[in-house]
Amino acid sequence: MIRVGLVSPYPALRAGLRAMLSGQPEVEVVAEGEDPGAVASAGVDVLLLDAPEGGHPPGVEQGLIILGDRLEADLLGSGHPVGFLPRDASVEEVIAAVRAVASGLSVVAPTLAARIVRREPEEVPLTQREVEVLALMADGLPNKAIAARLGISEHTVKFHVGSILAKLGASSRAEAVAIAARKGLLFL
Secondary structure: OEEEEEEOOOHHHHHHHHHHHHOOOOEEEEEEEOOHHHHHOOOOOEEEEEOOOOOOOOOOOOEEEEEOOOOOHHHHOOOOOEEEEOOOOOHHHHHHHHHHHHOOOOEEOHHHHHHHHHOOOOOOOOOHHHHHHHHHHHOOOOHHHHHHHHOOOHHHHHHHHHHHHHHHOOOOHHHHHHHHHHOOOOOO
């Protein structure tokens, strides 16, 4: 038996979720209310939460399913099984998510997962020294020549090259130069 707690400030939403889950023989709604900590303390296996603000609710160690249109990044790495479903999820999707999270899996609805896949890495600006190294890379200079030209060690050049590749999301020096030129960071 999967013991479920329902959390929402809206009694009508809780009633709808309760009705949705009541026909499932392996699911039992054992607690509901507005306070996630209080509902979680009722010995639930999975907490079904209406879009919390501010990430992981304190005092919640159970599996957690969030209903809403946002992904809480801190919950993805929380170490607890977690699910993200849109508010308009079907009965089948909610029940499948409850079963999965109760089994220790994490679930993200396809419409929300697409946001994770499309999310671009945050742009991190290049330092002035990295721009100098990048310009010399564009000239085709090897690390040793870049080090001599800038008066720094070859090891330091390797560090800067690695940082440039990571910040630009490039897998090679040539790709980094092409990306930098496209972004207007480098004029060839």
